[in-house]
Amino acid sequence: MRNRTLSDLDRVVALGGGHGLGRVMSALSSLGSCLTGIVTTTDNGGSTGRIRRAEGGIAWGDMRNCLNQLITEPSVASAMFEYRFSGNGELAGHNLGNLMLRALDHLSVRPLEAINLVRSLLKVDAQLIPMSEQPVDLVALDHEGNHVYGEVNVDQLQHMPQELMLSPTVDATVEAIEAIAQAELILIGPGSFLTSLMPLLLLPDLSTALRRSTAPVIYIDNLGRELSVAAAALSLQDKLDLMEQNIGRKAISAVITGPRNKINTTSDRMIIQEPLEASDIPYRHDRALLRLALEHALQQMK
Template identity: 30%
Template structure:
């Protein structure tokens, strides 16, 4: 609840508060005049005169007596007014799923919904994308999640095969991550039926719900939209393509592995990823969201099975390049067994750019806090992503931040990650605006990452200035 929101002109709050205060002051003055007349014209018995003097603070000299009464009375009025308002309005506020405070509700009623600071498009899949979305949801940004549809394992894979629909699992995770619904509803969507010999074994209720909604509405995209309404999702979730794609990998030994789940099980080094069909058509609303974004985030998540499959969809990589948004690749905090064993941060970026034929992002965000990773069990076969050789990246600005989760050192912290990304886009936008006026400055928050390294956005700003 921000004081500036309450004090904004047109809220129709201040005038009534002032009127209330005026009424209290006038009433208090009337009572004070009456008490003063009684005190002057009535002789109190000796046995109660001491009590009367104590109650009327006769032992405190003027004007401190009046100042004390004003401060105590003002505090009591403010506390009483706030608590009374909360008591009267709490039944209505508790019914709201979006968690907005009273000031925000009144502000939206008077002036309409607040305009988001940035339009953010997050591209990826799996738990990494849902982690990012949980952090972004806490900020005033318009969020669009573009999700890979190559999952072929577990509940999603079975539903995909049986009903010929895109796999709903990653979509479901993103919907829950962005949901403002009651916690029970989110828990229900994530509920997975136990293995008891039933046809429902291993199925997630959310997957079944989206599948049923697809049958009812007649289309997968309509089912996702209606599921978003049920969960009161703060943002949009959409697939990168509606085509039935299979993620395939050509391994270093020449073997071709088909299927996202089989790629990680193969435990071999991946040479390249490709899709079958090779160039599936992108979902049009996803292209529109990318072109109108202020910030495009790729990752975090499985590099070869969650991030890269999205940019291989026909039109996605081209739209990212053409978009005026700030583009950031979020590197994983640890390697992933079966996908990125022994990969450094520079290897992640190089693999991404190799698959799309050149640079795609402006910045790469890499974790530089390795303290929590010391708790990772070596038997898991994973390690923190190394920074070795990262200074050789010439086409990408490198930003080092503490974005790891202290409790789960294999994952990003949603709050840290979202704060770092918004800091990047604010600094980049500020640099671009300054460059338009003929002066280029490199924000310390970014250039201090790796030896004052300049970024592509800064280089472009210099070129524009030199042409002026």
């Protein structure tokens, strides 16, 4: 791996949800079809939550967010996909992209087919795969032993839950497992730790694929403080430990983090600590700086 660059790799797989994964995917969009994103599908808030309650199906919000950030050619289709209804009517607050994905899901045999149709419409080369094609929710067992259902409620926990689980038990998308098996580099994060990253690792077949993979795994740490009180209390080492407990081995070989973040990891893990903040939104990663940090990590790997 040493002295290789990102453009030398044929299979890069990034895992996460929402803004974080979209940022990573857009930073590496020049990789085209060599880049695959595996997207969390447990969101139950906002427009996505309303659609799920009314229509069922998987959560589309994180997928839409990733697609939005990968659009490189503005068009009528992309403007429609990004459009959000205003006003006070029944459509107020709904994102047209979410509705389009749900409608295409109705017309398709599989949710993945709906995603591929939108990718074609928006001219997005990178591949995007939902973590599961079956509807699923995040559930926590809180510090008092109560079950807390749904991402929105889990994010409001004041204390770390005793356990996180998925309900019902679902399978990971076959293509997601295949992508991990073929990956030459795997990226996890950034994103809300409990609700964007951990749901992926709660899928037994996906965590098994990560355990079996021989590809180096890089964790991209958040720049801003977590909105979740429980997650904000976690140290970097805590997060690595929790992820690797679910994966079943010490899998994360490198961490990319900002200069302000505290590092308290063991010395045998590569740490790339560089300026990463976007000039307009400091808690978001600058795409060029993130790509540069990933290149630096890749060059130092054996």
